[in-house]
Amino acid sequence: MKYADPARLAALIDRLATISDAGPGVTRLAYTPLERQAHEVFADHMSALGLKVWSDAAGNTIAERQGSEDLPALGTGSHLDSVPRGGRFDGIAGVVAAMEVATILADSDDLHHRRPLRFVAFAAEEGARFGLACLGSRLAAGLNTPDDLERLKDADGVSVAEAMRGVGLDPALTGEARWDPQDWYAFVELHVEQGDVLERAGLPIGVVDTVSGSTRLRLDLIGRPSHTGATPMAGRSDALVAAAQVVLAADAVAGDARHRGTRATVGELRVSPGSVTTIPGQVSLSLDVRDVDSDRQRRTAAEIVRHAQAAGDDRGVRLDYRLIGDSSPVVLPLWIRDVLTAAAASHGAAYRVMTSGASHDAQIINKIIPAGMLFVPSRSGVSHVPEEWTSPEELATGVDVLLSALLRLSDEGTS
Amino acid sequence: MSFPVETPLDVQSIEVRRAELRQDVVNAVVRQSGRLELSAMLTRPSILRRMASLLAAHVPPGTDRLVCSPGSLPLAAALALETGVPFAVLGDVPMGDLFPGEKAVLVVAVVSTGASAAALAGAAGAETVLAGLALQQTPKIIAAVELS
Secondary structure, three states: OOOOOHHHHHHHHHHHHOOOOOOOOEOOOOOOHHHHHHHHHHHHHHHHOOOEEEEOOOOOEEEEEOOOOOOOEEEEEEEOOOOOOEOOOOOHHHHHHHHHHHHHHHHOOOOOOOOOEEEEEEOOOOOOOOOOOOHHHHHHOOOOOHHHHHHOEOOOOOEHHHHHHHOOOOHHHHHHHOOOHHHEEEEEEEEEOOOOHHHHHOOOEEEEEEEOEEEEEEEEEEOOOOEOOOOOOOOOOOHHHHHHHHHHHHHHHHHOHHHOOOEEEOOOEEEEOOOOOEOOOEEEEEEEEEEOOHHHHHHHHHHHHHHHHHHHHHHOOEEEEEEEEEEOOEEOOHHHHHHHHHHHHHOOOOEEEEEEOOOOHHHHHOOOOOEEEEEEOOHHHOOOOOOOOOOHHHHHHHHHHHHHHHHHHHHOOOO | OOOOOOOOOOOOOHHHHHHHHHHHHHHHHEOOOOOEOOHHHHOOHHHHHHHHHHHHOOOOOOOOEEEEOHHHHHHHHHHHHHHOOOEEEOOOOOEOOOOOOOOEEEEEEEEOOHHHHHHHHHHHOEEEEEEEEEOOOOOOEEEEEEOO
């Protein structure tokens, strides 16, 4: 039976998409007033359904619907922040799915669940602003301390802690946001695929078995700025030429036969002094290595650093580097995957078991409680851009499978 | 700071690596019914690579051969690639060579009882038993992952 309403889902997606900085797409960065505004939309919606709603010290917002028994709770949800000039579905689809599940249950006399259901909007999932992804869920999992929040800064030098204070949160209290694993049974996140596997296969549902990890580094190449005309080519210490070698090396390493499934990207590159007539003296670049293979992920990062060192040595350019984020890939529990595939099959929704190339809150939450993930298709596989798109009908299919899975999980382990 | 060629970026302690591997193995093999799907552990490169990496240090110097039964072949192959020690498969359809007098290490994907492992080791003439997963703690077996 179909419960989810595509039009209702589309309206929620559109509503949240209006909460954005000016410009193309959606820009709603971590720990900004806009992110808080989106959380208020979620909270207001859930309060109107009669759920108990609260926000924790990390800025995560949770809405709880009582079950028929006092048991460890089931959770579902995702995040409401975005990357700069991103799409309207990344993270938002999972929160909207949670809102729709809550609405369906509130409107139904026939759907019952033993376990309490908690619908979660995590804060600060995107690593675009501070370099470390999944901050809200990491704080819920007890993985970061207030000292970490003072240390992590954005491109303007604003720390996570300062940003949190700016929106009324107290970073010193983030320890209170930590979830008690005894209080939770499982967590399922619905997310857009952000790739094109499902679209190419014509499948409406993906069931995730492995979530990629990421190792992120900041590399600073320090050469010698000088006049472009007066300085002969021989003997230059051009930091940008060395950086170019690093970019190409990352691409080559991740693309070779040893690295099927590895991704390496230089997404940020800042050149100084940035003048037409001055040889670049300094280049700062980001390196993002992602993998489903834990050891290989770190070996790849180290290998690219070696290439950077060699490029620097070759050009008389000094290399400094530091780790700005690291999270391991995870295998999601097979027993939850069994429930998700059964739920998809019961709805006649063809599915594929697949990996997630992107990091997600479920990956972090899985460190403390069992978690699963469902994917819905992304048109043309694009994400993190305004063109990101999943149809309301596709999202509704995902919601129906999610609802079915939650109801099945609600009965798990209760007899 | 520089790293040797195959050294990972040093971001994890051995304890964290072991704990993550253990959790990934549990997550990979336990079905909704409670049955263990052990093949799911042996067909994932990310699990095999870490098991082999953790077990490699326990392959004694001078080891001539890794030996295994057919069911443990994936782990033995991974450990052979990690260490450079060749392997042989024992059983009805043997594969590879095992010559008299060779110093052998038995590689077992899963050990459920110490007695079974000891019997296998004895049959193979192996002094050392390395296991990917041990379902009980057994003093003479070195396991990458233990689940008591």
